[in-house]
Amino acid sequence: MGAVVKDKLWEIIGQSDRSPICAFDHDFRLIGFNQAHSDEFFRIYGYRVELGDVFPDLFLPEQAPIIRGFMARALGGEVFSVVEEFGDPSFDRPYWEIWYAPLRDEAGDIIGAFHHAQDISARLRLQVDLSAAQDALRQAQKMEAVGQLTGGIAHDFNNLLMAIVGNLQLLAKRIPEDHPGRRFVDSAASAADKGSKLTSQLLAFSRTQKLSIRSVRLDTVLDKARELVRTALPPAIAMDFVLGGQDACVLTDPDQLELAILNLALNARDAMPGGGELRVESRADGPDHLLVRVSDTGTGMTAEVARQAIEPFFTTKERGKGTGLGLAQVYGFVTQCGGALRIDSAPGAGSTIAMRLKRAEAAQTPVVEAVDCSTEPVDGEGRVVLVIDDDSSVRAVLAETLKAAGYSVVEAADGPEGLAKLDSVKPDVAVVDFLMPGMNGDEVGRRLQHALPQLPILFVSGYYDTLALDGISGAAVLRKPFDDRTLLSAVASAL
Ligand SMILES: Nc1ncnc2c1ncn2[C@@H]1O[C@H](COP(=O)(O)OP(=O)(O)OP(=O)(O)O)[C@@H](O)[C@H]1O
Ligand SMILES: [Mg+2]
Incomplete structure (x- = not known):
């Protein structure tokens, strides 16, 4: 290293530093700065600093006392760092992290001070984004x-x-x-x-409810829900249905959709004790989705309430008024249909709840055959029903009900036992619990059909993955709990 370079080493370091550095005397006048300081000050104030400038005077009036205060502390001997927003908003106003330290002569007397600054806006933004993402993840x-x-x-x-x-x-x-x-x-x-x-x-x-998801015309379902909603609203609430879904179909369970609309309408009603307006709208949302929006002119929700509103049992209503399951149903149902739910609300500004549903082809075959309950129950005439259910009390009720209707019943506590019974009896229909420990209902179903390809199977469940049933033809599903008539008509129609 040449002697000349060595003499100027600190100047070279200072000038090369990408962070703004400046030194000032007891009168707050600049006695030195690097290129970055000149450039950054120009970026945030549109002014090129000069030696001898009284530094705080270059700041906006409301920022001047703040910077002056920092400089004074450093001139008093303090070593510290601060984070502060500085800059003219019409140029740029980033967040700066600034380190201060006094400058001393050989005798130790303070002859001035300097600061070293860094624009940390991007880092702060990242931190905010990160903590929002962490919040969302925790919530999920x-x-x-x-x-x-x-x-x-x-x-x-x-x-x-x-x-x-x-x-x-x-x-x-x-x-x-x-x-x-x-x-x-x-x-x-x-x-x-x-x-x-x-x-x-x-x-x-919990998204474990059996949904009878199929392609339905959205506006037809909403039109049907309209009557239900009307009866639920007091006269002080005006109701407006704006159906713009035209003939588009969505993939959904129409009964659950109707229930969701009703739950949303009841929430809207409760949010408008003094009356107001409830609006239900439908429209296309891009090429692949349809949107159903339910809005009210009620009290609205704080961000805190909106964040928790879909949690089961979260309610702000007094005891006995709300169970906190309304929005939980709406959320679970929409998610299970492959859609999304969005809540827009602010205190005093009303609420809008939007359900985004997948558009479907008009004539789609149902994912799972719904049970046909229109068939009249018939006399069993001794026809054989194989009942497989691991829950003995449920099994007993099924068996009793079927026997009372004239069927002959063979009971089994699990899949293997049921399959073993095939050696001695030839059932006309099988009633199989879907969720069983060990051999699951769908495997039992597959094996039964393998042994007896013509055997109609009726699955009994309130808890399963709809898609698991895809591979079994001729399977119908009964949702628990159901009454005796539903069971008997389902068995009759399966036969
Ligand atoms: N439209 C709305 N306006 C204002 N607040 C609402 C609205 N919808 C929901 N909320 C808030 O969200 C909470 C949860 O709603 P949710 O429907 O899940 O339960 P609930 O209405 O309290 O009880 P439930 O529907 O089971 O009778 C409500 O208690 C209320 O505080
Ligand atoms: Mg509710």
């Missing part, structure tokens, strides 16, 4: 966990209800209408019915 994980938990509980609960409803129906058959005990049976049955509605909403949220 939470929803997933809550979904699994709810699905599991709802599934077990559903089996209990199935046994309760079934036994009550069997009991009701043995107690005459005019018997004083009959009304207890009836009110127990109606409570069990309410329980079923709750579990079905829970299953919808």
Whole structure:
């Protein structure tokens, strides 16, 4: 290294540094700066600094005292760093991290100070984006966990209800209408019915509910929902349906869609106690989707409430008024249809809930055959039904109901046992629980069909993946809990 370079080393370092550096004296006048300082100051203020400038005077009036304060601290001997926004907004106003330190002579006396700055705007933006992404991820994980938990509980609960409803129906058959005990049976049955509605909403949220997803004309479903919504609204709320879906079809379960609209309308009603307007709109959303928007002119939601609104059991309503399952149903149902849900709301500005659904070809075949309940139940005439269910109380109810209708019933507690029965009996129809430990319902179904290709199979479940049934032809699905008539007409139609 040449002697000349060595003498000027610090100057060369200072000038080469990409961060702005400047030194100033006790009068706040610039006594030195590097090229980066000159360039960056020009970038944020449109002015080229000169030696001797009183530095704070170059700042906007509201920023001048701030920079002056920092400089004064450094001149007082303090070594520190700050983060502050500096710049003329009409040029640029980044966030700066600035380090300050005093300058001392050989005797140790402060002769001035200097700062070294860095534009950290990009880093801050990244941090904000990152923490938003982390929040979203945490929320998604939470929803997933809550979904699994709810699905599991709802599934077990559903089996209990199935046994309760079934036994009550069997009991009701043995107690005459005019018997004083009959009304207890009836009110127990109606409570069990309410329980079923709750579990079905829970299953919808956990995305484990059997949906009968098919191609339906969107506006036809909305038109049908209109009547339902009207009866739910008080006169002070005006209702407007703007159906712009034309003839487009979506992939959905029409009953669940209607329920979703009703849930949204009820929320809108509750948000407008003094009246207002409810609007339901449909329209195309790009080439592949349709949008259904339900908006109200009600209280709106804070960001905090909007963020939690779809969680099951989240409610801001007083005890007994809300269960917090409305939006959970809407969310679960829309997601299960392959769509998306969006909530736009602010306090005092009303709310808009948008459901984005997949467009479908007009005449699509249903993914899963829905059970035809229009068939009249018939006398079993001793025809053989193979009932495979791991839950003994559910199995007993199924068997009792079928026997009472004249069928001959063969019971099995699991798939292997059911398949073994084929050696001695030849069933006319099989009723198979879909979710069983060990050999799953769909495998049992496949093996049964392999052994007896003509055997109609009726799956019983409230909990399964719709797509798992694709490979089995002629399979119909009964959603738990169901009543005896539904079971008998499903068996009759399967036969
Ligand atoms: N349209 C809306 N306007 C204002 N707040 C709403 C709206 N929709 C939902 N919310 C808020 O989200 C919460 C959750 O709604 P959700 O429908 O899931 O449950 P709920 O209405 O409280 O009870 P449930 O629907 O089970 O009877 C509500 O308690 C309410 O605070
Ligand atoms: Mg609700």
